[in-house]
Amino acid sequence: MSTRMRAFAGQLIAVLFALALGSVVILLVDESPIRVFTTLLRGAFGDINRVAGTLLQTTPILISGIAACIALRGGMFNVGVEGQLFLGGFAAALVGFAFALPPGLHVLVALVAAILAGAAWIAIPAWFRVRFNTNEVVSTILSNYVAVLLTSYFTIFLFKRPGGWSETPPILSSAYLPELFSFSRLNWGLVIGLILAFAAAWYFRNTPGGYAVSMTGSAPKFAEYGGVDVKKRGFWVLIVSGAVGGLAGGVETLGVHHRFMEGFAPGFGFDGLIAALLANGSPIATIATALFFGALRSGSLLLETDTNASREIITVIQALIILSVSAQVLLRRRGDAQAGERRWKF
Amino acid sequence: MIKTFGRGLLAGATLLASLGAAVAQDKVSVAAISGYFAQGFGVSIVDGLNKAKGDFGIDLKLVDTGNRALDYEEQFANLAKDGQYDLIFVMGWELVDALQKASAAYPNQRFVFIDGVLDSPNMIYANFAEEQGSFIAGAMAALIENKGSEIEKIGDGKAIGFVGGRDIPVIRNFLGGYEQGAKAAAPDIKVNSVFAGTFDDPAKGSELAMALYGQGTDIVYNVAGPTGEGVMQASAAADKYSIGVDVDMCGTAPGNVLGSMLKRGDVAVYTLIKDEVEGRKVTPGTRTFDLKSGGVEFKVCDDIAANIPADVTAKVEELRKGVLDGSIAITKAK
Numbered sequence: 315m316s317t318r319m320r321a322f323a324g325q326l327i328a329v330l331f332a333l334a335l336g337s338v339v340i341l342l343v344d345e346s347p348i349r350v351f352t353t354l355l356r357g358a359f360g361d362i363n364r365v366a367g368t369l370l371q372t373t374p375i376l377i378s379g380i381a382a383c384i385a386l387r388g389g390m391f392n393v394g395v396e397g398q399l400f401l402g403g404f405a406a407a408l409v410g411f412a413f414a415l416p417p418g419l420h421v422l423v424a425l426v427a428a429i430l431a432g433a434a435w436i437a438i439p440a441w442f443r444v445r446f447n448t449n450e451v452v453s454t455i456l457s458n459y460v461a462v463l464l465t466s467y468f469t470i471f472l473f474k475r476p477g478g479w480s481e482t483p484p485i486l487s488s489a490y491l492p493e494l495f496s497f498s499r500l501n502w503g504l505v506i507g508l509i510l511a512f513a514a515a516w517y518f519r520n521t522p523g524g525y526a527v528s529m530t531g532s533a534p535k536f537a538e539y540g541g542v543d544v545k546k547r548g549f550w551v552l553i554v555s556g557a558v559g560g561l562a563g564g565v566e567t568l569g570v571h572h573r574f575m576e577g578f579a580p581g582f583g584f585d586g587l588i589a590a591l592l593a594n595g596s597p598i599a600t601i602a603t604a605l606f607f608g609a610l611r612s613g614s615l616l617l618e619t620d621t622n623a624s625r626e627i628i629t630v631i632q633a634l635i636i637l638s639v640s641a642q643v644l645l646r647r648r649g650d651a652q653a654g655e656r657r658w659k660f
Numbered sequence: 661m662i663k664t665f666g667r668g669l670l671a672g673a674t675l676l677a678s679l680g681a682a683v684a685q686d687k688v689s690v691a692a693i694s695g696y697f698a699q700g701f702g703v704s705i706v707d708g709l710n711k712a713k714g715d716f717g718i719d720l721k722l723v724d725t726g727n728r729a730l731d732y733e734e735q736f737a738n739l740a741k742d743g744q745y746d747l748i749f750v751m752g753w754e755l756v757d758a759l760q761k762a763s764a765a766y767p768n769q770r771f772v773f774i775d776g777v778l779d780s781p782n783m784i785y786a787n788f789a790e791e792q793g794s795f796i797a798g799a800m801a802a803l804i805e806n807k808g809s810e811i812e813k814i815g816d817g818k819a820i821g822f823v824g825g826r827d828i829p830v831i832r833n834f835l836g837g838y839e840q841g842a843k844a845a846a847p848d849i850k851v852n853s854v855f856a857g858t859f860d861d862p863a864k865g866s867e868l869a870m871a872l873y874g875q876g877t878d879i880v881y882n883v884a885g886p887t888g889e890g891v892m893q894a895s896a897a898a899d900k901y902s903i904g905v906d907v908d909m910c911g912t913a914p915g916n917v918l919g920s921m922l923k924r925g926d927v928a929v930y931t932l933i934k935d936e937v938e939g940r941k942v943t944p945g946t947r948t949f950d951l952k953s954g955g956v957e958f959k960v961c962d963d964i965a966a967n968i969p970a971d972v973t974a975k976v977e978e979l980r981k982g983v984l985d986g987s988i989a990i991t992k993a994k
Contacts (some may be wrong), residue, residue, distance in 0.1 A: 367734050374730075470860055479753045480860070500731070571729060575754065578729050586756075615731055618723050619738040625726060 321594050328642045329592070329606075332634035339630050350497045357616025358609035364616075366498035369554070370570070373500075374399070374579060378561035379593070380514055380587020380636040381432075381598040385450075386595035387518055388455040388551035389531030394439065394454030395559040396583025397461030398432035402560025403567040404465045405431035407574035410485025410521065410567065417488040424489045425564050431655035432560015433553050435461060440552035444545050450552065458583070458631075466576045473574075480576035503565035507604075510558065514597040527551055565656030585611075588632065592639055607632070689719040692929070694751040695727055700907040701925050705751060705774065708926030712933040712943070721745070725755065738760035740769040746936060747772055749929055753871050757784075768975075770942065772932060774925060777946055785946040786928040790830070791837030791990050792983055793921040793956035797903050798841025798851070799979050800919065800958060801879040803972040804901075806846040810932040812967060813900055813916075817876025819850040823868050823891045823925070825859035825884040829993060834883040834921075836993035837948050844979060845990065852877050856887045866889030866897075879918060881905070892917065910961035919960040927954045952984050 332436045337347035358368045379393045385392035392398075411426040439453035465481070475483045478509040491501045529537035538544050566579050585607050592606075593599035614628040692709055696702035706722065713720045725735055739748055745768075750759050751774040763771050763780050772784040782854050784954020801820040808816050822838055824831040839851045852872055854862045865887035869880050873894065880895065881903040882888035888905065889912070896913035897903035904912065904920035928949045936942050958976075960968065982988035 470858065479756070566730070568979065575729055577727060580727055611731075612734070615734045616738055618735070619721065625724065 324642045325594065326591055328634055328638040331638045332631060333636055335634045335638075336627070336631035338629060340623060343627070343631065345621055349621050350617060350627065353617050353620050354610065354613035354643045357613035357620075358485075360616075363497060365611065366408045366495060367604070368612040368614075369504055369610045370498065370500045370608075371611040371614070372605050373507055373560050373569070373584045374425075374566050374582040375589050375607050375611075376601060376604035377503070377565060378559060378583050379589035379604045380507070380510050380586075380597050381558035381562060382587040382590035383560060383593070383595050383597050383600055384514060385555040386590055387441060387531050388527050388548055388555075389449045389534065390443075390501045390548060390552060390553045390555075391587075392436065392454055392559065393451055393587060394436060394457045394461075394556070394583070395562070396460035397454075398435050398556045398559030399563035399566070399579060399583045400461045400465045401431040401435045401563065402428035402564030403578060404482075404574045405470060405560070406564035407485055407567045410489035411473075411573070414486060415488060416557055420486065421568060422570055424485075425561065428560045428564025428567075429557045430560070432563070433557040435560070436552050436556025440549050440556070442548045443552070444626055462577065462580075465574070469574060471578045474574070482574045484573045485568065489492060489568055490572060491565060494567075499570050501569035503569040506561070506565060508601065509610060510561075511597040511601050518597070519639050522595040562586070581654050585632075588636055588639075590633070672717065687719060688716065688747075688933065689721075689745045689748070690747050690933060690936075691721040691745040691820065692724060692749040692751070693723040693735060693755070694749075695754070696752055697722060697724060701775070701953065702751060704907065705749065705925040705929055708924075708929040709749070709933075712930050712937075716937045716980070718933060718937065725752070729754070729758075732759060733761060735864045735938055737765070739908060740766040743769060746770065746930065747942060749774060751775065751925075757921065759859035760922065770944070772929075772942070774928065777921065782944050783942055784932070784942055785958040786932065787946050787948045788923045788928070789948050789950035790834050790921075790923070790956065790958050791840075792951040792991055793923070793958055794834045794837030794883075795841035795844075795983060795988075795990050796951070796958035796980055797881055797919070797921045798838035798843075800841075800960070800972070800976050801838075801843035801881065801901075802846040802849040802901060803975055804918070804968065805849050805878055807969065807972070811969075812907060815876055817878060819849060819852050819875070819877045821869070821872035821877035821880035822851060822853040823865060823872070823880055823882050823884050823888065824853065824855040825887055826857055827855040831855070832993040834881075837990055838881055840990055841979070845975060856884055859885035859887050859938035862890035866894040869894035869902070870898060873900045881921075882909075904929050909961060910963070914961075916961055918959050918964055919958055923956065924949065924955050924958050931955075961972050 319660040340347045340350050357364060359365055367547060379401060381395045382392055406424040406428040409427040410619055415423055431555050439450055439457055442448040442453055443450045469482055470480050475481045491503055493501045518528055526542045526547060530542055534544050567574050589603040589607050590600050592603040609630050614625045617623055694702055697706050709720055712718055723735060725732055732755055739745060740762055741819050747770050749772045760780055763783055770784060772786055774786045777785045777787055797859045804811055805814060805820050808814060813939060820842060824836055835853055835870040842849050842851050854868050856868055865884055872880050879901040880891055882891035882904050892902050892912040894910060895916040901916055901918045903918050906923050909920045933940050
């Protein structure tokens, strides 16, 4: 069996194991697992509206997932996608409501603002990593809290819509990311996510730069010997990862909410990281895993109304998936760990 | 002509509906959706819903929205699409956007928005007469302050205080009731009011309350949401008195909380469901729950109750009766 097939089989077993454990939890709350899973399916794919709803949930997970993939390829964990998403979302909304620009251009400028905000936010931990060799896992996790609270501060104290809930004024319609269909809020964000996934996959597979990044991640000594400035490369990989994280937030505010609300999209950054891990850091496979998590999220909304199980059962299943996936990744990497390799490889 | 005919038809339909309810005992189905069922005001709503379920055997579905704004619209659509719920109770301002869209998409679905009034004409708004509850709070505070050092922790400042969240009409309504209550009970007592400008800053609430206590104000009424948590803490730090709002806050600073002006979410939902079950169909518009219907009340904390002189309690009761029978009119500020 090829390594890729083996990796795929491993992840599949991890997911099935998690679903089986999840069924036990469902039985414990006196609900039938079959009913729960069929309701989930119906909620996620039952009719055209629900499929669109699932894709709507998939979009931010997909784009955050690609952000995480990029860092994973370079052998790093960007656990700060959540924070970049919040700042990107805020920056896009700010451009959306504070400036009047021609339609088309307005969306683009707002998206660029989101990208820059995400990149700027990760620049801090990335710089510390290059300069002082700080662990990016810790610094990016911590930067999330600052980002979420910072955007809350901006929203509540500086840019609050008069008389409103904790939210900014609405963005101008010229900054809306157009919807794909009339019957759903599904918008061009999904297309952006798909293009990004294919572009990232193409870059890693077909360009010298992409190869350098992959080698920086999987065999840094080899890359260095081959003439790659590993530190500098790592810095820029994180910057691009953060930029995509910011874009994920921008797509949410411009495509769905049309304003920034305090705590507007909690957890999507983490969902994206999990999707990327489950996909073994492959951008194309992330499309599938993001769709899987999007379907779980979307199906869970119907679960809450149509069965006695709580929507939170999905959070439990997702946590079980994380546990079993990381357990199986660790098992697979045990050989490397014994050989003294410290870095994660994707 | 058509209009009259329509009205007649409507009346007929209402009559039929009420007959139907009386005869066929159609089971009333109710759903409630919010992100706050586990805390404060939300708990009282769940209590009211469960009481109604126990008393009337209604079908009840509780939906927790979670905190992802992306989910709200689908959740409303899931509840409204089959029309299986007679009433859908909604609580939480962050849901307003999705609620208004759902109400426009399902105009026949009766949504009940709790604790607020929106623009949409096809919803039911459960509103609370805050000025009446605040009136009693003001009367009680003023009478106690008037006793001076006779009562523990009270000085001779002859002033009571008020910390509001933002300076908006709803909060002005609380303040108006509070001031009128103080004036009616003890005209010599001054009311010092401040606004924090925000509902989300406990530190600021604490700072403002400390400043009030420093100026000889001995009792401060908190109408400031999370900012008010700071007010309650300040009353413990300064060892003065505070008054809570919306829910029973006696536990936040035991010994320093005089009482709380309760908005009885449970009474509101129970009353509405009772009307529906007994054939008095709940129709769009604003329903105000006041002192009379038990929708608002001033609850004295148990650990303080013994320290309150009997003449104070009697006077407050007299004023309360005045509000109930209409002999005392309270001006609304909104």
